[in-house]
Amino acid sequence: xxxxxxxxxxxxxxxxxxxYFLPTAEGGILIDAPEGVADWLSAKGLRASHxxxxxxxxxxxxDAAAVQELGAQLYAFADYNAQLTLExxxxxWGMPDVVAFTVDQLLDPTQPLQxxxxxxxxxxxxxxxxxxxxxxxxxxxxLFSGDTLFQQSIGRTDIPGHGDHRLLLQGxxxxxxxxxxxxxxxxxHGGSTxxxxxxxxxxxxx
Numbered sequence: 233x234x235x236x237x238x239x240x241x242x243x244x245x246x247x248x249x250x251x252y253f254l255p256t257a258e259g260g261i262l263i264d265a266p267e268g269v270a271d272w273l274s275a276k277g278l279r280a281s282h283x284x285x286x287x288x289x290x291x292x293x294x295d296a297a298a299v300q301e302l303g304a305q306l307y308a309f310a311d312y313n314a315q316l317t318l319e320x321x322x323x324x325w326g327m328p329d330v331v332a333f334t335v336d337q338l339l340d341p342t343q344p345l346q347x348x349x350x351x352x353x354x355x356x357x358x359x360x361x362x363x364x365x366x367x368x369x370x371x372x373x374x375l376f377s378g379d380t381l382f383q384q385s386i387g388r389t390d391i392p393g394h395g396d397h398r399l400l401l402q403g404x405x406x407x408x409x410x411x412x413x414x415x416x417x418x419x420x421h422g423g424s425t426x427x428x429x430x431x432x433x434x435x436x437x438x
Contacts, residue, residue, distance in 0.1 A: 237288060238372055239323055240276075241418075244268035246327070247291040250420055252376060253278060256348035262299060263367060263376050264420060266291060270298035280304040282347050286338075286378025286420060287361040288316035290330050297331035305336045307345070308364040314362055315393070339365055355407040359400020360387030368411065375417045375427070383417075383425040386436045404437065 237402065245267035252263040253273070259281035262269065273280060283299050285308040288290060300306055310316060317330045330376075341354040341403040345367075353368040357380045364387070367376040379387040381404055389395035413428030430437060 238369075238374060240278075242266065242269050242272045242384060244272070245291050245294055248421060249291040250416060250418070254350065256281070256350060258348045261347055261350065262304065264292045264378070265295040265299050267294035269317065270295045270302060273299070275415075283308060284345075284352075284367060285309075286366065286376065286380075287364040287366070289361055289379070290317045290319065290322050290327070290438060292378070293317060293330055293333065296333040300333055306312060307337045307339055307363045308335045309339050309341070311335045311338070316361065318394075319326065321391075330409060341365060355403070357400065357403035357407055358395045359389055359398075359403055361391075361394050366408065368415075372411050373412060375408065375415050375419050375421045377408065378421045381417060381430060381434075382419045382421065383423050384430075384434055385422075386434070391434065403438070409437070 238254045239254040249266035251266050251269045254261040259279040261282045262280040263284045264286055265283055280299055283304040284304045312333050313333060319329050339354055341356040343355055345352040355366045357364050359365055360379045364378055364380055366380060389397040389400055408430055411427050415427040417425045
């Protein structure tokens with residue numbers, strides 16, 4: 233369990249991708265579905281009623297279909313798309329394709345997302361991937377940033393057709409760095425940070 237007891241963290245797959253499970257009165261919310269997370273949920277006796285995707289790059293959705301089979305409703309910014317998952321790239325690495333999944337509800341970043349007793353504010357922050365979206369819990373001072381903002385780094389922007397360095401920096405500055413400095417940031421890879429820490433010392437944001 234995370235130190236503040238809000239959620240549990242799973243890390244798995246070739247890219248050591250983070251998935252976050254937030255318990256709720258109706259079961260729980262899983263943010264992203266890295267490879268192996270479905271088995272992890274089952275082993276721990278956890279039930280995800282909802283799966284929220286920060287974006288569809290393969291390492292974040294390898295277990296999306298498997299989590300759906302366990303009963304989760306899947307929410308994402310865009311419908312499943314093999315271009316968004318980068319399957320043309322992963323095939324050249326000899327990796328299996330992502331099992332296709334169905335998006336049950338498209339996310340509208342202009343509207344808050346209410347699930348059980350949790351209310352998320354959404355922000356569409358393209359630049360790493362066209363469909364990148366972040367989830368902010370104001371009452372918990374917690375941001376799930378996907379691959380937009382990391383501890384001392386930002387998402388890669390060199391993927392053809394996906395990356396846009398200027399657009400990502402603009403989105404981070406306009407939509408993420410405007411959050412309270414004490415906001416904890418939980419990214420798609422690596423350890424956590426805070427908005428204030430990244431404002432002060434992230435070399436990509438100078």
